[in-house]
Amino acid sequence: MKRFLCMAATLLVSTTVFAAGELEINDSPLTRVLNDHNQARVSSCNDFISLRKAGEIVKDLPGLSDPDYHTAEDALFSCWLKAYTVEHNMIPFNETKPTLGELLTHFPASSAYTVSHEEHENIEQHYAG
Numbered sequence: 001m002k003r004f005l006c007m008a009a010t011l012l013v014s015t016t017v018f019a020a021g022e023l024e025i026n027d028s029p030l031t032r033v034l035n036d037h038n039q040a041r042v043s044s045c046n047d048f049i050s051l052r053k054a055g056e057i058v059k060d061l062p063g064l065s066d067p068d069y070h071t072a073e074d075a076l077f078s079c080w081l082k083a084y085t086v087e088h089n090m091i092p093f094n095e096t097k098p099t100l101g102e103l104l105t106h107f108p109a110s111s112a113y114t115v116s117h118e119e120h121e122n123i124e125q126h127y128a129g
Helices: 002-017 045-053 066-087 100-104 117-126
Strands: 028-034 039-042 058-060
Touching: 039 045, 045 066
Parallel strands: none
Antiparallel strands: 028 039, 028 058
C-alpha cells in the first residue's frame, strides 16, 4: 500500500508540476551537481536544455527524497527527449487517415483463401460459376 501511495504521489507531482515545462519541486528550482562539480539551478526545461547543449552533464541531484529524485530524473529525461525530437523533426504530423471504406476497397469480397493448389482446382471445377 505504501508503494501505491508513493507511485500515486509521484504521478500527481509529475503531471501537475512538470506539465508546463517547469522543473521545480516544492516550489524551488532543481539544484544539479555537474560533472565539473559546479552546481546549477534550473527551473525550466529551457534552462536544462541550454546547459546540456553547452556540454554540461548532470552528475547528481542533491537534497531530494527518493520519490522526488526519481520524479526529477524522469522530468529531465522527458525535457531532453522532447527537445531532441523537435530538433530532429520527429514530431507527429496531422495527415488524413484512410476511412474504413477506403481500406476495404483493397480487400474485395470476391477474393477467397485456398489452402492448396488441389483445393483451388476443385473449387474452380465444381463451385465456380
